[in-house]
Amino acid sequence: MITEPLLSSPKGGITALFFIIANEALERLASFGLSTNMIMYLTREYGMDAASGAQILFLYSAAGNFMPIIGAFLADTYVGRYPMIGFGCITSLLGMVLLWLTTIIPEARVPSCAQFSSKCNNEATTPQLLFLYFCLGLMSIGAGGIRSCSLAFGADQLRKRDSLKYAGILESFFSWYYVISSASVFISMTCLVYIQDALGWKVGFGVPVVLMILSTLSFFLASPIYVKPKAKANWLVGFARVLVASFRKRRIELCSQNPDELYHHGKGSALVVPSERIRFLNRACVITNPEEDLMPDGRASDPWCLCTVDQVEELKALIKVIPIWSTGMLVSVNVCQNSFLLLQASTMNRHITSKFEIPAGSFYAFLLxxxxxxxxxxxxxxxPLASKIRGKPTRLGLKQKIGLGILVSATSMAVLAIIERVRRETAIREGISDNPDAAMHMSAMWLLPFYFLLGFSEAMNGVGQNEFFYTELPKSMSSVASNLFSIGLSAASLVASFIVSVVRGFISGENQESWVSSNINKGHYDYYYWLLATLGFATFIYYLACSKAYGPCKGGQGGIAGDVREGSADDDDDYSSLS
Structure with a gap:
């Protein structure tokens, strides 16, 4: 049974976390339930061809990935996390209600086509399309408000960061947040899509509306018990000031004498001297002339010429985590290969029984x-088993989890390359190499070991990175820290596209089939997967170098070659409350 040992006040704690996780889970269930089958709605109800519908959904997805970044910035610097999540809930609900109304009001859409087709005689009018775009825009903005702050707002409910009890509860929160979010997406990809196909759009789009109402109620009902930190100063402007001040003072020599007089720091700040790493930035907080640089109340007379030690250290912290952040992109690149995996699964035997066949597109659910x-x-x-065996609280360090995820991700691509080689040879042996739509006798269940390994790498790397960023970056940047992983996912999509472009550009010709040919039986996807595996192992070596250069995490956690995290015997009872 989980208790609340960290709190000295009735606000926050484990109870508040339940409402926050429920809010996020229900929102994801509703939004992914709508987006998964949206292409069918656009082609059947709005007369769009498949390409136009896909383009709209691409822009919708791009907006959904970008809005959390804006939401995180606004929450951290202006409005705070609680108002941002509340705004996101209401905006998402409004967008979903309006989208649901398009299924009820005939004038909101064109008459339905007789069947799905890339060409439909009925075309949507400009007002109908504008209303549709408005609905999707509201949903993107709302999702950005919720997802940008939900993880960080949950962590705000816990106190006493310097205790081992906090570290254990925080790790459990990050883990279960990821579990429930993934489970929500899994349910939306199966149950909600089935409801839309079986019961129609009115019911299929009405269910997400009900789920979003429950999500909104879940968040606001717990308002009295939330810890609601206020927004801090604009950290983005603070970073710009540090860079400008450092450049303006680039000719100043740094020394370590009389640090209390040499460096500018805020009242009550624990940092009075900047660290030695990235030392050239220290010039931004050097006091050259106290009478000219400081006002009578101790503030800087020109904040673009003199910054505080805290501002300098915040920028250093962000710069310091960028190399570690970059190593997670290739894990996300491997996750982005779902389109190619769908091609593989579509050529294989997907029957579980003689009558039941798993759709090729549903195999992605095995990763979740x-x-x-x-x-x-x-x-x-x-x-718990490791802690019991060792007789003390034991957990993998943050950097150990990230590194393990990278290594297993590369291994999973090597396994997939072997599976693809066997699949291709089977297709040639069965005489169907010229027909990529023909099904072979090889079972698609051979893909499960790959999903098994890639799921493990996601569990380690995804959770590890989220916890690492939140722990290492200043608390004033925690919303942005919780979105760094999402930024990595967006960057990974661009990297994956670049890799495919390079493969198609350099490994194809008149007499040579591309590795990623549209005919999967004639291409060499196994070579392509070996390339990704090689890049993955190279990334792991790069990660080892980055980890060593980074040094120990805060509190000494997570060295890649270091010991697992341990606590004193006094913490055993509190730690066991998590189990």
């Missing part, structure tokens, strides 16, 4: 299922 199971096993089985 695998990562969810691994997170649950790690948090509820592996860690």
């Amino acid at each position: 299922l695998s990562s969810t199971i691994w997170i649950a096993l790690y948090d509820r089985v592996i860690i």
Whole structure:
């Protein structure tokens, strides 16, 4: 049973976390339930061809990935996390209600086409399209408000960061947040899509509206018990000031004498001397002339010429985590290969029984299922068992989890390359190499070991990175810290596209089939997967170098070659409350 040992006030704690996780889970369930089958709605109800519908959904997805960044910035610097999540809930609900109304009001859409087709005689009018875009825009903005702050707002409910009890509860929160979010996406990809196909759009779009109402109620009902930190100063402007001040003072020599007089720091700040790393930025907080640089109340007379030690250290912290952040992109690149995996699965035998066949597009759900199971096993089985064997609280360090995820991700691509080689040879042997739509006798269940490994890497790397960024960056940047992983996902999509472009550009010709040919049986996807595996192992070596250069995490956690995190015997009872 989980208790609340960290709190000295009735606000916050584990109870508040339940409402925050429920809000996020229900929102994801509703939004992904709408987006998964949206292409069918656009082609059947708005007369769009498949390409136009896909382009709209691409822009919708791009907006959904970008809005959390804006939301994080506004929450951290202006409005705070609680108002931002509340705004996101109301905006998302409004967008979903309006979208649901398009299924009820005939004038909101064109008459339905007789069947799905890339060409439909009925075309939507400009007002109908504008209303549709308005609905999707509201949903993107709302999702940005919720997802940008939900993780960080949950962490705000916990206190006493310097205790081992906090570290354990925080790790459990990050893990279960990821588990429940993945489970929500899994349910939306299966159950909600089935409801839309079986019961029609009115019911299929009405269910997400109900779920979003429950999500909104879940968040606002717990308002009295939330810890609601206020927004801090504009950190983005602060970073710009540090860079400008450092450049303006680039000819100043740095010394370490009389640090209290030499460096400018805020009242009550624990930092009075900047660190030695990235030392050239220290010039931004050097006091050259106290009478000219400082006002009578101790503030800087020109903030673009003199910054505080805290501002300098915040910029250093962000710069310091960028190399570690960059190593996670290739793990996300491997996750982005779902389109190619769908091609593989579509050529294989997907029958579970003689009458039931798993859709090729549903195999991605095995990745979500695998990562969810691994997170649950790690948090509820592996860690308690390891702690019991060692007789003390034991957990993998943050950098150990990230590194392990990268290594296993590269291994999963090597396994996939072997599976693809066997699949291709089977297709040639069965004489169907010229027909990529023909099904072979090889079972698609051979893909499960790959999903099993990639799910483990996601469980380690995804959770590890989120916790690492939140722990290492200043608390004033925690919303941005919780979105660094999402930024990595967006960057990974660009990297994946670049890799495919390079492969198609350099490994193809008149007499040579591209590795990623549209005919999967004639291409060499196994070579392509070996390339990704090689890049993955190279990334792991790069990560080892970055980890060593980074040094120990805050509190000495997570060296890649270091010991697992341990606590004193006095913390055993509090730690066991998580199990």
